[in-house]
Amino acid sequence: MKRIYMDNNATTAVRPEVMEAMLPFYKEHFGNPSSVHWAGRETGAALEAAREKVAKLINCAPAEVVFTSCGSEGDNLAIKGVADAYRDRGNHIITTAVEHPAVLNSCKYLEKHGFEVTYLPVDGHGMLDVSSLEAAITDKTILISVMWANNETGTLFPIEKIGAVARKHKICFHTDAVQAIGRVPVDVDAAQVDLLAISGHKIGAPKGVGALYVRKGVRLTPLVHGGHQERNRRAGTHNLPGIVGLGVACELADADLRNTAQRLSAMRDRLEQGLLAAIPESQVNGHPTMRLPNTLNISFNYIEGEAVLLFLDMQGIAASSGSACMSDLEGQSHVIDAMGVDPMMANSAIRFGLGYDNTEADVDQVLEILPNIVKKLRDMSPFYHE
Amino acid sequence: MKRIYMDNNATTAVRPEVMEAMLPFYKEHFGNPSSVHWAGRETGAALEAAREKVAKLINCAPAEVVFTSCGSEGDNLAIKGVADAYRDRGNHIITTAVEHPAVLNSCKYLEKHGFEVTYLPVDGHGMLDVSSLEAAITDKTILISVMWANNETGTLFPIEKIGAVARKHKICFHTDAVQAIGRVPVDVDAAQVDLLAISGHKIGAPKGVGALYVRKGVRLTPLVHGGHQERNRRAGTHNLPGIVGLGVACELADADLRNTAQRLSAMRDRLEQGLLAAIPESQVNGHPTMRLPNTLNISFNYIEGEAVLLFLDMQGIAASSGSACMSDLEGQSHVIDAMGVDPMMANSAIRFGLGYDNTEADVDQVLEILPNIVKKLRDMSPFYHE
Amino acid sequence: MYSDKVIDHFTNPRNVGEIENADGVGEKVSSSCGDRMKVFLKVENDIIEDVKFQTYGCGAAIASSSMMSELVIGKTLQQALDLTNDQVADALGGLPAPKLHCSNLAADALHEAIKNYQETNA
Amino acid sequence: MYSDKVIDHFTNPRNVGEIENADGVGEKVSSSCGDRMKVFLKVENDIIEDVKFQTYGCGAAIASSSMMSELVIGKTLQQALDLTNDQVADALGGLPAPKLHCSNLAADALHEAIKNYQETNA
Numbered sequence A, B: 001m002k003r004i005y006m007d008n009n010a011t012t013a014v015r016p017e018v019m020e021a022m023l024p025f026y027k028e029h030f031g032n033p034s035s036v037h038w039a040g041r042e043t044g045a046a047l048e049a050a051r052e053k054v055a056k057l058i059n060c061a062p063a064e065v066v067f068t069s070c071g072s073e074g075d076n077l078a079i080k081g082v083a084d085a086y087r088d089r090g091n092h093i094i095t096t097a098v099e100h101p102a103v104l105n106s107c108k109y110l111e112k113h114g115f116e117v118t119y120l121p122v123d124g125h126g127m128l129d130v131s132s133l134e135a136a137i138t139d140k141t142i143l144i145s146v147m148w149a150n151n152e153t154g155t156l157f158p159i160e161k162i163g164a165v166a167r168k169h170k171i172c173f174h175t176d177a178v179q180a181i182g183r184v185p186v187d188v189d190a191a192q193v194d195l196l197a198i199s200g201h202k203i204g205a206p207k208g209v210g211a212l213y214v215r216k217g218v219r220l221t222p223l224v225h226g227g228h229q230e231r232n233r234r235a236g237t238h239n240l241p242g243i244v245g246l247g248v249a250c251e252l253a254d255a256d257l258r259n260t261a262q263r264l265s266a267m268r269d270r271l272e273q274g275l276l277a278a279i280p281e282s283q284v285n286g287h288p289t290m291r292l293p294n295t296l297n298i299s300f301n302y303i304e305g306e307a308v309l310l311f312l313d314m315q316g317i318a319a320s321s322g323s324a325c326m327s328d329l330e331g332q333s334h335v336i337d338a339m340g341v342d343p344m345m346a347n348s349a350i351r352f353g354l355g356y357d358n359t360e361a362d363v364d365q366v367l368e369i370l371p372n373i374v375k376k377l378r379d380m381s382p383f384y385h386e
Numbered sequence C, D: 001m002y003s004d005k006v007i008d009h010f011t012n013p014r015n016v017g018e019i020e021n022a023d024g025v026g027e028k029v030s031s032s033c034g035d036r037m038k039v040f041l042k043v044e045n046d047i048i049e050d051v052k053f054q055t056y057g058c059g060a061a062i063a064s065s066s067m068m069s070e071l072v073i074g075k076t077l078q079q080a081l082d083l084t085n086d087q088v089a090d091a092l093g094g095l096p097a098p099k100l101h102c103s104n105l106a107a108d109a110l111h112e113a114i115k116n117y118q119e120t121n122a
């Protein structure tokens, strides 16, 4: 059975060029980049070369890049770090209802520690209204945290407009760009972003490495205190192979961003049109046009998502569910929920995240298999027969 | 020129068996262990197998192991996590003056947030007095954090005695075992430890992975909030290859702990005796017997450590300096300082950290080279001629 | 994550469908996840002659429904009433902890159907 | 981290030692790191005939001392007084930022030695 991986929003395989670049840094060049001897010097240079590559992809200065262990850590560092450093100025944070748990749960933690958080709603396409964001600003607002692209639906927020609002009101602006990076152009300068989190394993670098862009001049209390690494913004011995891998992944993303986006969105559109045509009472969740090129979140009424995923899985197709029934028993996704999707539709939401390795044949395969799965499950569903 | 690496307290090379075990998890088995499809299942099983191996090395239940990104993160999670979770019980923390910066700077951060911290002194051998620790306990004490082995001198603290004191007073006991793990036997049960931080890259696993042991029942506010990973104690997609590597490194450490310790301490002792004999006015910093088997911290009066290290480096020998002149301009090491070592002696402290790969020939080489370096530098030193 | 038995029953669920003019019909909606199961019975001389089900739910819910139907066809009503959720889960070779509640649907909906039969034939 | 010139001067420092019956002796202790340098001068007709130094310090301090000695031998006292710390660092091909203060020792100790010469010969 051919295995088809269409869950690239959850994680990606390490790209071969990335792997090759990392390999020498495990056993041969393993020195601690903070060491002054030969073993440290060779890795120290690699560390800074990787920093430059990350900086280039997002158009910032290398010194503004802080290496982290993952996207979640970057979000936590940005949000808690700014909250602590700017506490004297205010205690209000603005975010949205559809952020990743790394952002939402950081905010909830801060709510327990004297902060007030506004969670902005989204419309039926998962889109945010910038004027209501501006209206939510108070003189106590010290941070705006709005994601660049939503991980479940792929909806792209108007980051440049939000950046302009934040800058106008002189408020720090953090964006979780974990899903956006490598998929759409990201320019921290053009977008007037102050902090931006990325994660390696979503763009062909390995798990265990990420980065946070921190604009020069932005104060930040560290999340991990300790040694002087990362200009005192993140302690801990550098994950050198991972960082080298992240650098190469950023370089590759930079080089083939436009081509990949075109190729993936063409495949994604074919998958989307094919499924909508073959399966009545199905709908796309997310914005029709302002959407990541690789992401399709689709619902099939009357059935439940986990069952669909299991059947897909048994035929070798890896996709995922917005509702994550297995890991979150409270039920459906907070994202689809915030969009006001009908609960039964919401329960069947399936996310396909295309990646470098997917082919047209993969799309054909899903188009062949999935309509039958839906039919089988609908035949079993009490709702379908009523 | 043969390169000799004797800085294994800073970091180690990845062991070949570890590398081999990790390799399949970058490109082939790359699924997110939280995913329910085939790609997630194969890595989910590997994740739990690694957890069992770590648990076995330190004698705890697998569910008590929380994977982290490094030793520093583990220390921060333990200290800030307990401080936040037990804040209602008190605001006093006891630690020592010679902890790693990950512990000291976490404590300093907490001091800014309403906590009080006692930094216990050490004696000339870097040893701690357990009765003065017990005397420092107040009814507000919620955490004791004392390292198992010191990273600069190798001095081993009486962890079992401290564990007994902490248990008697029902206070959480965290120990930074980053240097101890894999070098001396570590049993969290026998030592009555509640939290214990380890770091992969000190024991032949890669950089970017670590673990925190958290005894069942100990409450802990997460450092990284977000998804449900690690039973809600550490969010973020798992660094699967790193975690697999840590598991194998723990398994290897478990298997050859006694042999390695014997082999390394024999080499270390020969190095120590040889240098003391060849170089007048030299001294060992650290405890004469209660010391890591692989560590030698030695001072040569009248000269400065960085110069010694540079000459060693030019001859291919990587060692490190307690004083880290390069990275910390405030001067000498806080550890050697706390031991009351004469400042000029302290300034020349050099640390050798032996590892798996070192041979008797390496020791011979250092014994041949280092006395000449000291002589050359002393000839240059104004103090030596006065 | 799922046992082979769960996968088997999920992939090829036994007794899916409805029974026209059923002797008893019962239904259960999970309070924890909103999933739903409907059971149809054919009863003769206190013996369950036939069972059919419709399930809107996860893989575990579908497998539990199928397993339940196999366990009770040919049994007396009392035997069917004695069937517990745990027995369904056990017969499936166990369920992962977060999925244990799914097996509840099956026995509960069955018991509702028997109640319905007993009420309409009382 | 260090330039080749620094490494060269550190490895083979020029003019290490002391001058017996020196015409001028100066010394400087770094306030930031406690490192120390001592400079000995032989002066004839306002020309620096010879320089020797002793340094207790890091690699940058030793290289700076050596470079300083090369730069001033044969120069007039005024030229030597005009030598700045920056010039010593530049002559070494630059120093890493946290090591810039180390080059201060060299020019400062030299100037102290000249002062000492001028005072004793005033």
Ligand SMILES: Cc1ncc(COP(=O)(O)O)c(C=O)c1O
Binding pocket: A235, A236, A237, B009, B010, B070, B071, B072, B073, B075, B100, B102, B147, B149, B150, B151, B176, B178, B179, B199, B200, B201, B210
């Ligand atoms: C005693 C001790 N604690 C903590 C750490 C921090 O570990 P890591 O560099 O993995 O964050 C180290 C090593 O640097 C250490 O030696």
Ligand SMILES: Cc1ncc(COP(=O)(O)O)c(C=O)c1O
Binding pocket: A009, A010, A070, A071, A072, A073, A075, A100, A102, A147, A149, A150, A151, A176, A178, A179, A199, A200, A201, A210, B235, B236, B237
């Ligand atoms: C939008 C978004 N933010 C944050 C994260 C967290 O990234 P990581 O898993 O690397 O911590 C993810 C992925 O899981 C994501 O999709």
Ligand code: FES
Binding pocket: A325, C030, C033, C034, C035, C057, C058, C059, C060, C061, C099, C101, C102, C105
């Ligand atoms: S999750 Fe709803 S029945 Fe299983």
Ligand code: FES
Binding pocket: B325, D030, D033, D034, D035, D057, D058, D059, D060, D061, D099, D101, D102, D105
């Ligand atoms: S560090 Fe003291 S002179 Fe360089």
